[in-house]
Amino acid sequence: MTTMVETTPAVLILLGPPGAGKGTQARMLEETFGLVQLSTGDLLRDAVAQKTDAGMRAKAAMDSGGLVSDDIVIAILRDRLAQPDCAKGVILDGFPRTTVQAEALDALLTETGQRINAAISLEVDDAAMVQRVSGRYTCGGCGEGYHDSFKQPQTAGVCDKCGSTEFKRRADDNAETVGARLEAYHAQTAPLITYYEAKSALQRIDAMGEISAIAKGLAAIVAKATA
Numbered sequence: 001m002t003t004m005v006e007t008t009p010a011v012l013i014l015l016g017p018p019g020a021g022k023g024t025q026a027r028m029l030e031e032t033f034g035l036v037q038l039s040t041g042d043l044l045r046d047a048v049a050q051k052t053d054a055g056m057r058a059k060a061a062m063d064s065g066g067l068v069s070d071d072i073v074i075a076i077l078r079d080r081l082a083q084p085d086c087a088k089g090v091i092l093d094g095f096p097r098t099t100v101q102a103e104a105l106d107a108l109l110t111e112t113g114q115r116i117n118a119a120i121s122l123e124v125d126d127a128a129m130v131q132r133v134s135g136r137y138t139c140g141g142c143g144e145g146y147h148d149s150f151k152q153p154q155t156a157g158v159c160d161k162c163g164s165t166e167f168k169r170r171a172d173d174n175a176e177t178v179g180a181r182l183e184a185y186h187a188q189t190a191p192l193i194t195y196y197e198a199k200s201a202l203q204r205i206d207a208m209g210e211i212s213a214i215a216k217g218l219a220a221i222v223a224k225a226t227a
Contacts, residue, residue, distance in 0.1 A: 009081070010035065010089030010226040011114055013096070015192055016122030017185040018178060019133035020207050021214065024145045025122070026091045028215045033222060036086050038077070040094040044068060047076045054079060074104050081112060089117075089226065098188060099195050118225035119196035120218065122207035126182050133178045140166030151211060 012035070014022045026037040044062075047055030054075035058068045073095065081090065096102040109115055135148035141164030146152060153160050159167075172181075196202040203221045207214055 008114055009086055010117045010222075011092065011109060012089065012117055012222060012225065013092045013119040013196070014122065015119060015189070015196075016207060017124060017126070017129060017189075018181045019129045019136070020122040020124045021145075021211065022093050022122060023143075024211065025215060025218055026093050027144075029091055029218060029222060032219055033226070034088040035091050035222075036089070037091045037093055038080060038095075040073065043073070043076050043080055043095075047079070052076070052079055070101050070104055073101075074108055077105075078108055078112075081108075081114075096192065099191055102192055102195050116196070116199070116201045118203050118221060119192070119201050120203045120205060120221055121193050122214075123204050124207050128208060129182060130175045130178050133173050134175060136173060137167050137169045139164050140168050 010033075012029075014026055016022050023037075023039075029035055030037050044055075044058050048059045048062075049055070054072055057072050058076065061068045061072065077095070080086065092105075096105050106116070132147070132150070135150070136145060137147070138145050139159040139162065141159060142162040144159055144161040146167070157165055157167075159165075172178075193202060203225070205214065205217045205221065
């Protein structure tokens with residue numbers, strides 16, 4: 001008689017400053033491993049649209065001009081992790097941002113019998129980020145990321161993924177704003193590197209190379225962490 005071994009869904013965290021390529025790499029990991037990318041913004045929007053209890057609490061906070069509390073974000077994440085499409089695991093992009101949030105996430109995963117398989121830090125050079133971020137743009141149809149210098153569509157003006165001809169740039173992708181965001185990252189989020197290093201969950205990868213090389217390195221880390 002064969003005994004079926006039930007696997008626990010993997011939980012991966014991508015750490016890195018603005019422009020490090022977290023979104024691009026997360027989408028590639030989704031396709032390779034069947035994981036689901038979860039970003040804080042998407043989680044909040046979906047919960048509000050679905051009118052869940054936590055989503056309505058988030059909407060009330062946003063409508064009043066306040067910040068959505070960590071408790072609400074954790075409640076929304078708890079609901080999302082229970083969805084069938086997360087059965088193989090998730091990639092958290094943009095959460096946690098602070099050690100307080102990391103501790104709350106640990107408590108949530110303990111409840112569900114899960115753990116952080118790996119917190120992967122995308123290591124970058126701050127000065128190079130200005131060029132990288134100021135040249136990036138995305139497909140208006142599917143959100144695929146592109147760059148003026150590093151990654152242009154195979155056919156000019158046409159998205160490789162969905163064929164859309166609509167593209168957009170973020171208004172805050174300029175040198176001054178990027179510098180401020182990098183400072184904020186190092187002040188608030190970089191301590192997470194120390195946090196996960198202490199838990200022996202941290203993995204580092206050089207994110208200044210070619211996208212394909214970074215993806216290969218990430219895939220190796222994820223394969224080992226989820227084995």
